[in-house]
Every structure is written in structure tokens, then in C-alpha cells.
Amino acid sequence: MAHRSGRHFLQIPGPTNVPDRVLRAMDRPTIDHRGPEFQALGRDVLAGIRPVFGTAQPVIIYPSSGTGAWEAAIVNTLSPGDRVLMFETGHFATLWRNLASKFGIECEFVPGDWRHGVDPATVEARLAEDRGHAIKAVMVVHNETSTGVTSRIPLIRKAIDRANHPALFLVDTISSLGSIDYRHDEWGVDVTVAGSQKGLMLPPGLGFNAVSQKALAAAKANRLPRSYWDWEDMLKANATGFFPYTPATNLLYGLKEAVAMLMEEGLANVFARHDRHAEATRRAVNAWGLEVLAADPAEFSSSLTAVVVPDGHDADRLRSVILERFDMSLGTGLGRLAGKVFRIGHLGDFNDLTLMGTLAGVEMGLRLTGIPHRAGGVAAAMEYLEFGNS
Template sequence: MTARTGRHFLQIPGPTNVPDRILRAIDNPTIDHRGPTFAELGREVLAGIKTIFVTDNPVVIFPTSGTGAWEAALVNTLSAGDAVLLCETGHFSNLWREMAGRLGLNVETLDGDWRHGADPASVEEALRQDGGRRIKAVMVVHNETSTGVTSNIPAIRQAIDNAGHPALLMVDVISSLGSIDYRHDAWGVDVTVGGSQKGLMLPPGLSFNAVSDKALAAAETGGMPRSVLDWRPMLDAGKNGFFPYTPSTNLLYGLREAIAMLHEEGLEAVFARHARHAEATRIAVRGWGLETLCQSPNEHSNALTAVVMPNGSGADDFRKRVLSAFDMSLGAGLGRMTDRIFRIGHLGSFNDLMLAGTLAGVDMGLQLADVPHTRGGLDQALSFLAKTSAEAGA
């Protein structure tokens, strides 16, 4: 095994680098999850996480990955045989679709090309055609991690309203929460699905459902058989800061610290930092003469960038070369994009020098793997970072 010096560069779009401050918080001694000290922690994180979703409504915290929160959104509000409308925008939207099918839901899919976000006009038309109101929910991924494409959630909400349709709006923000502007209440979302391991800067293991009054009403009158993922006992116990079963106490310590860090920087500043790093990355890609998978400038993700490999060059071999030579992990292409793209994660606890190192690793990797490209992308990105840093300082 080759000896390594320095720190591994984890530049996949999640799990992200966990800052030392959060690692130290997680390192606290485990406490009695039925005692008063835990109740204080529970109340603090249950209140604090609402500020990140920008909601006055409850947020349920599950000791699962985001996949568990996907399932919780479905089983608490829908019944087997219900129809749902899914906007296909990439690999993760398709995984959510497959889950819905396995749960006995009838999934109608608005097919996508993986290079654009969900189309509000198509959503509106599909709902207008649903005269019998069979469709009970519209499912959208806000930031598709497999493609680096975002969807306009307020426009999807408007499309549902324009159609006069009562369907619930369910949105996956697993890779956008804490990195891209998102507003559960203001955007009229009924169930928002989040995870801990990306913009929240935590290890995997916590997931979230932010729920509207309409979603809560659906859970009271319907839903599928559920136990661990049932909102009702979670919400009842949460009123006093507790969980109905053993929680992930040490991750909750980390969550409290992550919420504090996001507010110390300020959410608007956090989003601006991500936008600036994303633009620097896209400048580098353009400077290399390469193409981003996302084709609409207003849909570019600020959490990651998916880069299309030139014909004749495999993304997987390129990533292996970068890992071997520079100890840096880049995201793989998933599903239909396997070996066609690589993904650069630039979210979470991240700064200019970390991005500079990341882009330098990609630049050297392109040379090492003999990938056809134009020199100069790295210099252009660094110039942008220097210029915008000086402007911010002024």
C-alpha cells in the first residue's frame, strides 16, 4: 500500500469534508437519551433545523440516510395504489421513482434528458389532464446530485397552483440544504427531504422531513403501514425534546454545531460562497475547453459541477488516475452517465484554497491522462477567485 502524506482531498458531492469543529462536537460523551440534558439538546436541534429549512412547521429528524427520509415522505402521506407524478432529472430522481414503485404507488414520469431541470409547463399540463385527481403528489429533486442541475421549485409550485390541483409537493434537498437557497414555507412545499452529509457538513446518518400542515393532515387520514418512519410518534416525543426510540445522540451534537456555524457565517453568505466557488469551477471547465452537463445557465448547481468527458476519454479511468497520483476523489458518473462524466463537489465547509487545490488536481489529471483539453482553465479560475476575493474584502 502506497504511503500518503498530507490530507486526502474528498471532492465528491457528498459526503463532504467534516470540519474539525463538528468532529470535536461529535466527540462529546454519549448521554442518557431519556434524561434532561438530552431533552435540552433535542429541543435545540429540532428548533434550529427549522431555521435551515426556513419553516415554522415541524421538521422530523430520523437516524437514517436520505433514502430513509424519501421513504418517510411517501409512507406517511400516500396509500398503496395512489398515483404520483415524478420529474425525472437524473439518477437520484430515478431511485426515488423506483422506491415509490416498490411501495405500491403508481408512478407517472415526466421524462428528462438529465441536462435540464424539471419543466414546470409539463407539470402543469400533466395535472390539467388529471381530471379525476388521481395524482396525489408531485416529486421533484431540487439539486440533482448526479448531474449538477437544479430545478425551479417556486415555478413547480406555481404550475401546481395554475392547474388548480390538490397534489402534495415533495422536494428532495439532500444536496442543496445548507448550500443553495431553499425556503420550505415560502415556496409552498409540503414535504422536504434532507440529509446530513452534504451542505450540513456532517457524516451520513441523519435525515429530515420538513412537513406542511397539509402533509400532516394527509398523515392523519391516510398513509401506509409504518413504524420507525412514522411522523406521529416522532412529533409527539419531539415536543419535549425526545425521540420515541434511541436517537443518534453524537450526530445531534454535530448537528447543533453545524447549525451554529451556518448562522455564524449567515445563510445568505453561505449561499454566496457556494455560488462564487461554483462559478470559478465553471470558468475552469470552460477554460479547459470542456463542457458542463448542465445546459441551462440558470439551472447550474452551486453545490457541484458535472463535467462531460471528450469523446474517446473515459471518466472512470481519469478519476482513477487523479486518485492514484494526487490522492483526490472525484465523483463518478451514475446511471446513464457512467464513465461519461466526472463530478467536482464544491460544497460544505470549503474555501478558496481548497477549491484552488481541487482545480489544480483536475488540471494535472487532465494532463496526466492525456485528456484532450485547452490549457489555461486553472489560471482563469484562480484569477476569478483573486479578483472576487479582493472585491469582497473591499
């Protein structure tokens, strides 16, 4: 394969570009994970990650993908035959439902159109009907990576409270943590699931569970077997900075640096930056005359934008041409959206010029593939970035 000059534009909604600082931090010899040097690292990352989740509670770190963190949340809090309330907000909500079902969890899966997030009124109504409290957990994907729709976690928490229901609240933040405002403690979440490869700006390989005291109490009572995923074993070892089995040491070096970068910028500034780039992207899409998949502006994602291509045109052909001609990867349509949408990731280590290059690649690709559109999307985004906040 011939060498291609310049850098590859990885504009899928994760894994995201890994900053040079994080790469350099990981480029170290692996150390003894039972020694004092590792103990200091373990204590640093276990404490340092908590503010990113907005919690003073424990955050458990696994050598895993986000799917592993999903499984850990389930096997530590639920028992076979338990009923949970879930919502069809997109492809990843569906996969989490499928995973829960494999453990004998009875999933009440509220149908959705993949264009809207979780309706708080539906949560309240369903829980109010459940007078016997058969529902043990409400499980929600905060930011649906397949659709670019963000569910409103604080409103869902209020809906649970209005129903006066004791269900646990489990939230997937895999494509929102470190990119979209999130507050585990303040919003009354019991288990927050996350992964390393998106807003945390790391390669894939770390999964996270932030856990409340209510969730820890549920873990002591549940009947699902677990070993690798056992919170109790992890927390016992974590208390002294260690892990019960071999950790991903070099990823932990990277995590320490990534958290330092987020704190140096300030989380409020990180979220504002993502909001700004998302708005600029949507303005480009509107100027092109194309459609953003997310239907409710209150649920627009700041991590990614899913764009609908006109009927009779293939989003995957557009992606293929852009990759071949401009060395840029865009996200594919998943599940029922295959071939119908492409996804622009604008999260992680990202700035104005990166966004402009991304949108220029999309606009050139639209022309090359003959997808009906108007010119001027890049100009609309640029105008917003220049003058939108002045």
C-alpha cells in the same frame, strides 16, 4: 498501505468534509437519551434546524440515510394505488421513483435527458389535464446530485398553483440544503427531504423531513403501514425534546454545531459562497474546453459541477489517476453517465484555496491521462476568485 502526507481531498458531492468544529462537538461521551441533558440537546436541534429549511413547521430527524427520509416522506403521505407525478432528471430521481413503486405507488415518470431540470410548463399542463385530481403528489429532486442540475422549485410551485391542483409537493434537497437557497414555507413545499452528509457538513447518518400542516393532515388519512418512519410517533416524543427510539446522539451534537456555524456565517453568505465557487469551477471547465453537463445556465448547480469528457475517453480512468497521484476523490458518473462524466463537489466546508487545490488536481489529471483540453482552467478560476466580485 503507506502513509500519505497531507489531507485527502474529498471532492465528491457528498459525503463532504466534516469541519474540525463539528468533529470536536461529536467527540463526547454518549449520554442517557431519556435524561434531562439529552432533552435540552433535543430541544436545541429540533428548533435550531428549522431556519436552515426556511420553515416554522416541524422538522423530523431520523437516524437514517437520505433514502430513509425518502421512504418516510412516501409512507406518511401516500397510499397504495395513489398516482404521483415525477420527473427523470437524473439517477437519484430514478431511484426515488423505484422506491415509491415498491410501495404500490403509481408513478407517472416524465422522461428527461439528464441535462435539464423539471419543466414548470410541463407540471402545469399535466396537472391541468388531471381534472379528477387523481395525482396525489408532485415529487421533485431539487438538486440532482448525478448531473449538477438544479430544478426551479418556486416556479414549479407556481405551476401547481396555476393549475389549481391540490397535489402535495414533495422535494428532495439532499444535495442542496445548506448550500443552495431553499425556502420550505415560502415556496409552499409540503415535505422537504434532506440528509446530514452534504451541506450540513456532518457524517452520514441523519435523515430529515420538514412537513407542512397539509402533509400532516395527509398522514392521518393515508393507508400505508409504517412504524419506524411514523411522523405521529416522532412528533409526540419531539414535543418534549425526546425521540420514540434511540437517536444518533453524537450526530445530534454535531448537528447543533453545524447549524451554529451556518448561522454565524449567515445563510445568505453561505449561499453566495457556494454560488461563487460554482461559477469559478464552470469558468475553469470552459477554459479547459470541456463541457458542463447541465445545459441551461438557469439550472446550474452551486453544489457540484458534472463535467463531460470527450468521446473515446474514460472519466473513471481520470478519477483513478487523480486519486492515485494526488489523493483526491472526485464523483463518478452514475447510471447512464457511467464513464462519461466526472463530478466536482464544491459544497459544505469549502473555501477559495480548497477550490484551487481541487481544480489544480483536475488539470494535472487531464494532462496525465491525455484527455484533450486547453491549459488555463486553474488560472481562469483564480482570476474570477480574485477579481470577479470587485
